[in-house]
Amino acid sequence: MLTAEEKHQIDHEISLVPAPKNACIEALKIVQQNHGWISDESLKDVADYVGMSSAELDSVATFYNLIFRRPVGRHVILLCDSISCYVMGYEGIKEALHEKLNIQYGQTTADGRFTLLPNCCLGTCDCAPALMIDNDLYRNLTVEQLDEILNKYT
């Protein structure tokens, strides 16, 4: 069920576009902001609200890298795997994260704290390698910095 607040926010987005379905990505963002991901139930709720079938909305939801159709941890780590970070040795960071968190790409730690995902270029190539955790960008990464960075997130 969409909350009153979610409906209110979605209504605002709908008011800016010609038809309610044009606001479907914004609606998914609003729901994901609250739940962390888009469950089948949330997908149907949003689809009903903006007047689309679940299948049509899912075709949009699954197209985009950052609409999560599976549960994620409390914090999502997005590790840049594009070319400048490759040249600057992001693999060392990747291996260290696998080891420290005991998860591979696409997995969530057993305590639900972190999900680790690869990500296309973060646009900070002069400070490679780089990663983002939630809204925070970390650049010029070294393996030695990782513990301190990860400890900020509970």
Add this chain to the structure above:
Amino acid sequence: MEKPLTQHIVPGRAPLSLKEYEKVGGYQSVRKILKKMTPQEVQALVKESDLKGRGGAGFNTGLKWSFVPMGPDTATPKYLVANADEMEPGTFKDRVLLEGNPHQLIEGMIVAAYAIQASISYVFLRWAYKVAAREITKAIQEAYDAGYLGQNILGSGFNLDMHLHTGVGRYMCGEETALLNALEGKRANPRAKPPFPQVSGLFGKPTIVNNVETLCCLPHIVNNGAEWFKGLGLTADAGTKLFGVSGRVKTPGCWELPMGTTIREILEDYAGGMQDGYLFRGLLPGGASTDFLVEEHLDLPMDYSSIQAAGSRMGTGTMIIMDDQTCPVGFTLNLQHFFAQESCGFCTPCREGLPWVEKILLAIDKGEGKPEHLLTLDFHTKYLGPGNTFCALAPGAMEPLQSALKYFREDFERHIHEHHCPWSKAKAWQPSI
């Protein structure tokens, strides 16, 4: 040296507020066009300035605008979209402008919107640019409060609304028709052209999509004139350009320099040359989808025609350096993995061809390559080239591949003959998931 685009950007300092921006001449171009120029005159001025699109395509901006239907009988509303979906790997120039001086972008957008008589505008910003999102939101509100946005701007009768839209991550969104689909709440597949967006774009209305850096040039062209802008370039191309360098150089970064500055000057004087212990082998001049250039090209001026004549493209002007300790096969595999993953899957050559290319490169990188694999890769560079696919993604992907096969073919062959990657201890790249 004049640096109009970055003169008020100080790294580490908050961008200018609207009041501070006005004190250094900000929004003067808006006052000038609204009081003294017709939209057609603004179009003519920009066309005459020879400003070319800074997103990579290099098309004359004023000419692009001239295909928008004008006059009282045209469809409304018309739209202007700032393409701030900077997702080309190796590219980080628009971030500098977005975070450093959002009012300059808004001012440029007002100029562009006036020139095509658009009444609604969007900044299509990639999700990862959180600082930019915050600064642009603040700046748009300030511009509304000061009367530069909204109804009857400065008493001129011209109306313009502006919204920030943050994407949810997909390289395709940088392609202008795919971007319009994303703005409409659809999958970001590209659209068939014609009709071109100028005639039928966002929600079926006339629309212009311009790159952030392109838009940021506009206030300066209005204030200083077409001749001044042309004079900024060292070669045939006009203006300054934000050039960037990433990779194993001493001081990677982004600098505003005259169009036509040589690659060597950018690499040595600004990026500080190669890091100790690393040798230069090649570079992609303007992002992941541009052809390799090598040692013999270092004295070329960075401008559209010179780089094109050398068989590559200036693209976004942000160079990625490949050093001698990076495996050319691994480097190429990383790029092709990116393109295969980001293909929208709409047309068959791209959807099927890019994963095939990636699979072959992976086999070669692992030492499982066969001599005929190189012929299959050669075939793909033609088969996925311009004209055979629905949009420019796959042809763009083939640019670094075809030039890697040309300049680093011996390295590919060594992998195949020696049954392993000669760089394997330094780096072994595995695609994610």
